[in-house]
Amino acid sequence: MNAPDASVDYIARTREQYDSLGYPPYLWAERPDTPPWSPITRPLAESTVALLGSGGGYNRGQVAFHWKDDTGIRLLPSNQPASDVRVTHFAYDLEPARADPNIVFPLDRLNDLVEEGFIGGLASQSIAFMGGIYSVRRAEEELTPAILDAVEALAEDIDLALLVPV
């Protein structure tokens, strides 16, 4: 699709904001090449889905993310209610997500979709991280390998990873 007429151009707005504040320009990731591709082989109703969210989710008892390029991940049980998930992040308003974590980490809704047979199942663990990492290099060299290892280590074979940014 082309950019929806009314979609907010966050790149342009951030550029203007940084200019007006005298900050050096933020460098957005640009990947104009054709992206890597793995075909989807099963219908949704037979697919095991893994949830990955960059809203900064963690569980009580876990160390919370810090806000300065924390490249760690947290594994959260997928069978817990979303209300058990805490969130921490410096760049979005946390109050609504703390009232209902499903809006950034939709555990309850994905479990609902399993129950109604819309998707086949949910990986037993979901993967949370804090996506506000300003260094693309550190995102690619530290965060991404940790996520790949975690997905690889999941007990289930994953048919689809659903990625939820904020």
Place this chain on the structure above:
Amino acid sequence: MSLVARALEAVGVPTLTLTAAYSITASANPPRAAYVEMPLGYTAGRPGDREFQLNLLRKALTLGVAIETPGTIVDTGVRWSEDRSWKSAASSGLNNGVISAEGDTRQERVDTPQYQSEDDRLAAEA
């Protein structure tokens, strides 16, 4: 997030990236993406609105898995509100147009764990 999607796909894991920030996602170019017209911080729906959240995920999943061309972003048609005035104020950072702030709207990036509550900190340090 799009970079994570690309890396997963390169090792054989199909992905679908939900996005409320079309321009950012288009720039980083993940294999499959589904656009929702939502303020930042509400990517997966309205708080406390189960039907809205279910509808959003059903549409994103149905349209997302049907993508055949790598680098496609489909529009789910999901909209935060018929009143689209929030978008005129929205920027990245803490001002999402729904809860407005001005100037540098990010919180300070500190390098110590930022717990949701003091109770969480005590539980983690126990």
